Amino acid sequence: MDRILRYYQQADAAEIEEAETPEKKARLVCDFLAGMTDGYAARTFRRLFEPGFGSIGDLVG
Secondary structure (H helix, E strand, O other): OHHHHOOOOHHHHHHHHHOOOHHHHHHHHHHHHHOOOHHHHHHHHHHHHOOOOOOHHHHHO
């Protein structure tokens, strides 16, 4: 979970960390994911799970 929270905006990550229950944390994460565009979700996934992804060239292509 910590690895994923690094990519959230600081305010969003703080709200998730302060949630009282695991269910509330899960709801906040789901709400954030539901608001992502397809491209943003794909780039975030690649940043998290593909070594070497994230150079300036990735932003242009």
